[in-house]
Amino acid sequence: MTISSLLETPSELTDSASSKTAIVLMTRVRLARNLAGFSFPGWAKAPQREEVFAKCRDAVAAAPQMKRCFNVAIGELSDLERQVLVERHLISRELSGAKGGAGVIISKDQAFSVMMNEEDHLRIQVLRAGFNLKKAWSTINDLDSTLEDHLDFAFSPTLGYLTACPTNLGTAMRASAMMHLPALVISNQMEKVVRAVNQLGMVVRGLFGEGSDASGSIFQISNQTTLGESEEEIIKRLGSVLQSIVEHELNARAKLLEADAGKLFDKIGRAYGILQNSHLLSSSEAMNLLSLIRLGVDLGAFADGNRSVIDRLFIEAQPGHLQYAQKGEFEPGQRDMLRAERLRAEFANFTRPDFSFNQPEKN
Amino acid sequence: MANPLKCDLCSKPATVHLTQIVNNKVHKVDLCEACAQAKGVTDPSGFSLADLLLKASLNPEPAATGVRCEQCGFTQNDFKKLGRFGCPACYDTFRSVLEPMLENMHSGTTHAGKVPTRALERKSLYDRLTKLELDLTEAIKSERYEDAARTRDEINQVKQAFNQQATR
Ligand SMILES: [Zn+2]
Numbered sequence: 235m236t237i238s239s240l241l242e243t244p245s246e247l248t249d250s251a252s253s254k255t256a257i258v259l260m261t262r263v264r265l266a267r268n269l270a271g272f273s274f275p276g277w278a279k280a281p282q283r284e285e286v287f288a289k290c291r292d293a294v295a296a297a298p299q300m301k302r303c304f305n306v307a308i309g310e311l312s313d314l315e316r317q318v319l320v321e322r323h324l325i326s327r328e329l330s331g332a333k334g335g336a337g338v339i340i341s342k343d344q345a346f347s348v349m350m351n352e353e354d355h356l357r358i359q360v361l362r363a364g365f366n367l368k369k370a371w372s373t374i375n376d377l378d379s380t381l382e383d384h385l386d387f388a389f390s391p392t393l394g395y396l397t398a399c400p401t402n403l404g405t406a407m408r409a410s411a412m413m414h415l416p417a418l419v420i421s422n423q424m425e426k427v428v429r430a431v432n433q434l435g436m437v438v439r440g441l442f443g444e445g446s447d448a449s450g451s452i453f454q455i456s457n458q459t460t461l462g463e464s465e466e467e468i469i470k471r472l473g474s475v476l477q478s479i480v481e482h483e484l485n486a487r488a489k490l491l492e493a494d495a496g497k498l499f500d501k502i503g504r505a506y507g508i509l510q511n512s513h514l515l516s517s518s519e520a521m522n523l524l525s526l527i528r529l530g531v532d533l534g535a536f537a538d539g540n541r542s543v544i545d546r547l548f549i550e551a552q553p554g555h556l557q558y559a560q561k562g563e564f565e566p567g568q569r570d571m572l573r574a575e576r577l578r579a580e581f582a583n584f585t586r587p588d589f590s591f592n593q594p595e596k597n
Numbered sequence: 598m599a600n601p602l603k604c605d606l607c608s609k610p611a612t613v614h615l616t617q618i619v620n621n622k623v624h625k626v627d628l629c630e631a632c633a634q635a636k637g638v639t640d641p642s643g644f645s646l647a648d649l650l651l652k653a654s655l656n657p658e659p660a661a662t663g664v665r666c667e668q669c670g671f672t673q674n675d676f677k678k679l680g681r682f683g684c685p686a687c688y689d690t691f692r693s694v695l696e697p698m699l700e701n702m703h704s705g706t707t708h709a710g711k712v713p714t715r716a717l718e719r720k721s722l723y724d725r726l727t728k729l730e731l732d733l734t735e736a737i738k739s740e741r742y743e744d745a746a747r748t749r750d751e752i753n754q755v756k757q758a759f760n761q762q763a764t765r
């Protein structure tokens with residue numbers, strides 16, 4: 235499979251948004267695995283990296299989950315192609331900067347991706363639309379068991395799966411959810427939520443942009459520790475944290491509507507106007523506007539089917555995707571113009587918001 | 598001010614003080630302005646202290662003891678620099694360095710999750726086979742033919758188990 239056909243195939247992330255994905259956009263589980271008897275990628279000499287890469291590549295490509303997969307060494311990809319894969323959460327920034335003897339195998343529907351010779355020999359990932367932690371764990375558990383039949387993983391009965399960094403020891407599992415939390419952001423409650431979530435042993439970061447900058451009000455919440463609890467326990471704990479964040483977000487939305495619906499509708503209406511008419515849009519402004527439209531969909535101001543359009547645009551408005559679609563590299567200023575053009579076209583036929591759902595019922 | 602706090606990473610005077618509660622344990626990190634900037638902790642709520650704590654707990658270590666991983670040549674100094682290990686065997690070599698850090702880093706110190714049962718089974722069968730084959734050579738060399746015959750039977754049994762596992 236080539237990268238262009240991969241990107242044209244409907245994917246878990248960009249094409250299955252339903253009302254189930256209203257607040258939790260997607261769930262991801264990642265496992266780190268290493269081969270016994272080989273140095274970790276950061277310490278291995280080039281020939282050993284190549285040897286491990288070849289071993290892993292054979293085993294992963296042979297897994298039934300990877301039928302007709304996209305299978306590539308990182309050196310075979312252009313900078314732009316790598317950036318597109320990073321923006322789709324299919325490879326990490328670290329892998330995209332890797333030298334020789336590293337690569338990725340991605341399933342046709344982009345639900346599975348296995349990075350080879352990133353920080354660990356294998357980083358196995360599954361992505362699922364919506365709030366689906368248990369299902370994500372069971373599918374990745376199956377793929378991991380399949381790989382285990384062909385690869386000898388480094389494992390210690392007391393420390394669990396051995397990883398390059400001791401912070402990943404044990405289950406070597408990071409489970410996470412990508413959440414859209416506009417009402418908590420608008421009502422300045424995010425800091426409080428982050429603190430509370432930290433105290434429960436979970437980590438929150440903004441998804442787009444570096445650090446904790448959260449353009450688009452999209453956050454990633456994941457487990458912080460990996461040793462001392464089983465995968466199921468971690469998933470259960472994370473699940474209940476996510477559930478309570480969902481409830482807080484819903485409460486915040488209800489409060490915003492109750493306190494000053496006019497102000498909220500103004501924000502959504504303006505976002506719609508700008509998306510339809512602007513000629514320069516930075517990536518973070520675009521994300522914030524799209525986030526407001528998405529909130530509008532959740533509230534009922536736009537049709538439910540538009541949610542998937544917004545989720546696709548969240549990705550396609552990223553610099554890599556924008557340039558990839560234009561088949562060239564552009565300066566940031568030109569990108570802002572292209573982005574605005576793309577979004578104007580997308581919103582030209584987008585039905586106007588209808589806020590009548592909030593009218594008091596007439597008797 | 599008496600005894601001002603020093604930066605955990607570079608021991609300049611600390612001006613940024615962070616507290617994070619992980620698994621009901623309070624972790625405190627004190628940083629100078631420069632290190633706080635470099636670590637991107639200007640928003641103390643949004644980042645994980647785990648990585649930072651790892652590096653900070655490495656710093657007060659005395660000079661490296663010269664221990665070297667036999668498998669991969671990694672030293673304690675390398676660990677101090679990189680915060681990563683060289684190979685799986687490093688976990689045995691540097692056990693005494695690692696163990697005190699685990700409690701701060703994780704919610705427990707013992708693995709409680711998935712075990713790669715089939716891979717471990719495969720390895721133990723393989724180890725057994727290697728040993729039996731050695732025994733067989735020994736037995737033949739010292740003309741203990743009864744032992745040799747018995748060992749050969751055992752080898753066949755192990756091989757069968759091996760094949761069964763592979764096709765299961
Ligand atoms: Zn410092």
Ligand SMILES: [Zn+2]
Pocket residue numbers: 666667668669670671683684685686687688
């Ligand atoms: Zn080693």
